[in-house]
Amino acid sequence: MSIYSVFFSPTGGTSKVNSILTGVYDDVKVIDLIENNECSENFCENDIVYIAVPSFGGRVPGYAADVISKLHGGNALAVIVCVYGNRAYEDTLIELKNIVKKAGFKTAAAVSAVAEHSIMHRFAKGRPDNDDVKQLEEFAKKVKSVLTSGNYHDVQVPGNISYKEFKGVPMIPSSNSKCTKCGICAAKCPVHAIPIESPEKTDKDKCISCMHCISVCPENARSLNKLMVEAASLKMHKLFEERKENELFI
Numbered sequence: 001m002s003i004y005s006v007f008f009s010p011t012g013g014t015s016k017v018n019s020i021l022t023g024v025y026d027d028v029k030v031i032d033l034i035e036n037n038e039c040s041e042n043f044c045e046n047d048i049v050y051i052a053v054p055s056f057g058g059r060v061p062g063y064a065a066d067v068i069s070k071l072h073g074g075n076a077l078a079v080i081v082c083v084y085g086n087r088a089y090e091d092t093l094i095e096l097k098n099i100v101k102k103a104g105f106k107t108a109a110a111v112s113a114v115a116e117h118s119i120m121h122r123f124a125k126g127r128p129d130n131d132d133v134k135q136l137e138e139f140a141k142k143v144k145s146v147l148t149s150g151n152y153h154d155v156q157v158p159g160n161i162s163y164k165e166f167k168g169v170p171m172i173p174s175s176n177s178k179c180t181k182c183g184i185c186a187a188k189c190p191v192h193a194i195p196i197e198s199p200e201k202t203d204k205d206k207c208i209s210c211m212h213c214i215s216v217c218p219e220n221a222r223s224l225n226k227l228m229v230e231a232a233s234l235k236m237h238k239l240f241e242e243r244k245e246n247e248l249f250i
């Protein structure tokens with residue numbers, strides 16, 4: 001039996017949550033779906049696979065949906081995890097459950113967790129915080145004991161089958177004069193939206209606004225238009241006011 005942590009985590013919040021949830025095991029195989037977009041691992045019945053995605057507009061990001069749907073589940077047990085920025089995750093878990101089912105996994109548990117918003121950083125700032133970590137560690141122990149005892153069932157998760165429409169956000173990162181054209185952002189962009197020779201010209205049609213390029217830039221040379229982020233934050237702040245709690249479905 002192997003334990004896997006599989007995640008799409010452009011700015012690190014999702015992988016942080018998955019590493020807390022899998023921290024109860026001694027040996028965990030990590031599969032980062034940005035580095036490994038054609039994962040050929042053949043999972044098998046005795047494996048437990050924690051599959052984590054961020055919520056983009058209440059949905060599984062399209063890139064993650066494509067890559068996860070090509071996994072070879074082999075009847076392995078999945079723990080599905082959705083990480084969101086304290087607004088809402090709407091249909092993310094139900095969509096993820098359907099994707100992993102088609103890929104050959106059985107979903108035995110699900111977690112929703114909050115992490116700092118990767119566009120509007122003032123929301124859920126610093127989360128997962130100490131309280132989140134404690135709670136997620138409790139979830140982790142419970143999931144491990146239920147799964148290893150064999151006493152699990154097909155888990156029900158919230159969401160609608162006719163998924164919410166998400167057309168993307170008009171937030172495209174660009175580079176400034178600190179850019180040294182080192183090529184890291186272009187090489188690491190999951191959807192190849194950044195031309196290596198001219199990283200200031202992000203391809204708007206390809207960019208999924210995941211913010212990975214901002215987080216990997218060693219010069220801090222990539223950013224969003226600050227006025228647009230400020231305007232969006234002001235417009236939406238009421239939706240983020242109340243602290244949302246992490247949830248376990250088992």
Ligand SMILES: Cc1cc2nc3c(=O)[nH]c(=O)nc-3n(C[C@H](O)[C@H](O)[C@H](O)COP(=O)(O)O)c2cc1C
Nearest residue numbers: 009010011012013014054057058085087088117118
């Ligand atoms: C394009 C985009 C759309 C997002 N949509 C939502 C959303 O609908 N609800 C929400 O609460 N957070 C939303 N977020 C915030 C992320 O879900 C959250 O910051 C998550 O932790 C990002 O994961 P990462 O740190 O692994 O990249 C969005 C972020 C991005 C980049």
